[in-house]
Amino acid sequence: xxxxxxxxxxxxxxxxxxxxxxxxxxxxxxxxxxxxxxxxxxxxxxxxxxxxxxxxxxxxxxxxxxxxxxxxxxxxxxxxxxxxxxxxxxxxxxxxxxxxxxxxxxxxxxxxxxxxxxxxxxxxxxxxxxxxxxxxxxxxxxxxxxxxxxxxxxxxxxxxxxxxxxxxxxxxxxxxxxxxxxxxxxxxxxxxxxxxxxxxxxxxxxxxxxxxxxxxxxxxxxxxxxxxxxxxxxxxxxxxxxxxxxxxxxxxxxxxxxxxxxxxxxxxxxxxxxxxxxxxxxxxxxxxxxxxxxxxxxxxx
Numbered sequence: 664x665x666x667x668x669x670x671x672x673x674x675x676x677x678x679x680x681x682x683x684x685x686x687x688x689x690x691x692x693x694x695x696x697x698x699x700x701x702x703x704x705x706x707x708x709x710x711x712x713x714x715x716x717x718x719x720x721x722x723x724x725x726x727x728x729x730x731x732x733x734x735x736x737x738x739x740x741x742x743x744x745x746x747x748x749x750x751x752x753x754x755x756x757x758x759x760x761x762x763x764x765x766x767x768x769x770x771x772x773x774x775x776x777x778x779x780x781x782x783x784x785x786x787x788x789x790x791x792x793x794x795x796x797x798x799x800x801x802x803x804x805x806x807x808x809x810x811x812x813x814x815x816x817x818x819x820x821x822x823x824x825x826x827x828x829x830x831x832x833x834x835x836x837x838x839x840x841x842x843x844x845x846x847x848x849x850x851x852x853x854x855x856x857x858x859x860x861x862x863x864x865x866x867x868x869x870x871x872x873x874x875x876x877x878x879x880x881x882x883x884x885x886x887x888x889x890x891x892x893x894x895x896x897x898x899x900x901x902x903x904x905x906x907x908x909x910x911x912x913x914x915x916x917x918x919x920x921x922x923x924x925x926x927x928x929x930x931x932x933x934x935x936x937x938x939x940x941x942x943x944x945x946x947x948x949x950x951x952x953x954x955x956x957x958x959x960x961x962x963x964x
Contacts (some may be wrong), residue, residue, distance in 0.1 A: 710937035714932035730937035739960040741915060749834060750898040756838040757894055761845025769853045786843040794907025797836045823909060826916035833905050833917055845890045852886025892955045896948050920944050
């Protein structure tokens, strides 16, 4: 008479095996929504696939698209330059403005909810809608800004046709739109700072400015890094606001990398080269995230 082996229960599994089983649904979901699309994108980038040609058939070209983008495509580097410049300007700008908004929202006055609600409004506004609103604000003929300037005795300004002014307005709108998101993350960080630290500092004779530099800023660094990670990634992928405000003009001076990818893929129907450009943008975003994570790890060590 053969004896049956005892059935193992979940309690008999090792911690590693049990942890893997619990993470398996998340791993499968991650593979479905991240790994597969990125792998598919990389696969398409290795082919010359232009739907604008008659009887288009994908032809394997290897790394030719990447080599062309990095060595022979000036429009790619112009788009990269614009994207990097927007990132350099808007990320610190949104951090500074967001920090100021978070400090105001954290003040101990009685009715704080209107201020905190106001933080949500720019963030909740759709990006394209925000771009269209400010496009009207800075319109040369009937824009609100030029109307105010005329009432103050100044002349109209060519906000949309001057390359420098167009770039300035885009950065201004992006800072306004993204600073509320930064403020909410920083406000959450401010809520975690123990109040007794400030009380002890006041007892020792510290001023409000000294409390800010010695307590608030050091304690906010983890929240700042998290906010910078998300904001940097979205800045690298900037598309909606420049597209709605200027369409990349004048003369491509405000065209970002995401807009160039859109034009290549959707307008010119060049799926192979557009996929290669998207992969390059993905690698840049991944590199920026890795740098921030190393900074976090270095701070913990």
